[in-house]
Amino acid sequence: MPGARIADRFDAALRVLEDGPALIYLYLAELDQVAHAHGWESDRWLAELEAFDGELQSFERRMPRGTGVLVTADHGVIDVPAHRHVFIDAGPGLLDGVRHVAGEPRCLGLVLEDALDDRARADVLERWRTAEGERAWVIPRHEAIAAGFYGEVEPRVIDRIPDILVAARSGVAYYDRREPDRSAERMVGQHGSLTDEETRIPLVRFGAFARD
Incomplete structure (x- = not known):
C-alpha cells in the first residue's frame, strides 16, 4: 500500500518537490497510535x-535547495496507567442528577437532568x-464560556455545551464502568484536558525555515 511506511511518505513528498515548488502536508499517525496504546514513555514510542x-534527517539531506x-x-x-483510573460510577452521589456523561477520559462533559x-x-x-477538585478543574458552563474555552459562543448553541466540565489536571483519567464498551480503558496515552503537557x-524548523 503506497505510504504504508514512514519512509514511503517521505519518498512521495520528495517526488512532488522534484516536480517544482509545492506545499505538502505529511502526516504520521504512528507516534499517536503507539502513544495511545503503550504510552509516550514506552520503549515502543521511543523506537x-x-x-x-x-x-526526517534523510529527507532533509535530499530535499531541493530552498525547501x-x-x-x-x-x-x-x-x-x-490503570492504577490511576478514576471510576465515576463508584463515587457516592457523583452521578445523581447527571443525565449524560460526554467528552473523553481527561475532560468529561456532564449533562444534567x-x-x-x-x-x-x-x-x-x-x-x-x-x-475531584484537587485533581481536576470542575467548571460550570457559564464559567467555561466566560473564560473563553469555546471562543465566541452564539446564544443559539449554548445549550449544546455540557453543564459542567471536569478537566483533569493531575495524571488521572475518568471512566464510567456502566458503559457497554470499555475498550478505551486499555489506552495508556491520554489527552484532552488543559494541562501544559497536553x-x-x-x-x-528545518531547511529554509531553520533559525540560527
Missing part, C-alpha cells in the same frame, strides 16, 4: 520517534468539586 527522526520543513504535533500526551432547579444544579457542581506542542 517510533527514532525511526521518524532518521527519516523549508516545519515539524509540529496536534496535541501532547500524558501516560495514565432538565428537571433540576438551580439549587439542585449547584449541589451537583459542589459534589464534583468536593470529590496543550503545548513543539515547532521545529
Whole structure:
C-alpha cells in the first residue's frame, strides 16, 4: 500500500518537490497510535520517534535547495496507567442528577437532568468539586464560556455545551464502568484536558525555515 511506511511518505513528498515548488502536508499517525496504546514513555514510542527522526534527517539531506520543513504535533500526551483510573460510577452521589456523561477520559462533559432547579444544579457542581477538585478543574458552563474555552459562543448553541466540565489536571483519567464498551480503558496515552503537557506542542524548523 503506497505510504504504508514512514519512509514511503517521505519518498512521495520528495517526488512532488522534484516536480517544482509545492506545499505538502505529511502526516504520521504512528507516534499517536503507539502513544495511545503503550504510552509516550514506552520503549515502543521511543523506537517510533527514532525511526521518524532518521527519516526526517534523510529527507532533509535530499530535499531541493530552498525547501523549508516545519515539524509540529496536534496535541501532547500524558501516560495514565490503570492504577490511576478514576471510576465515576463508584463515587457516592457523583452521578445523581447527571443525565449524560460526554467528552473523553481527561475532560468529561456532564449533562444534567432538565428537571433540576438551580439549587439542585449547584449541589451537583459542589459534589464534583468536593470529590475531584484537587485533581481536576470542575467548571460550570457559564464559567467555561466566560473564560473563553469555546471562543465566541452564539446564544443559539449554548445549550449544546455540557453543564459542567471536569478537566483533569493531575495524571488521572475518568471512566464510567456502566458503559457497554470499555475498550478505551486499555489506552495508556491520554489527552484532552488543559494541562501544559497536553496543550503545548513543539515547532521545529528545518531547511529554509531553520533559525540560527
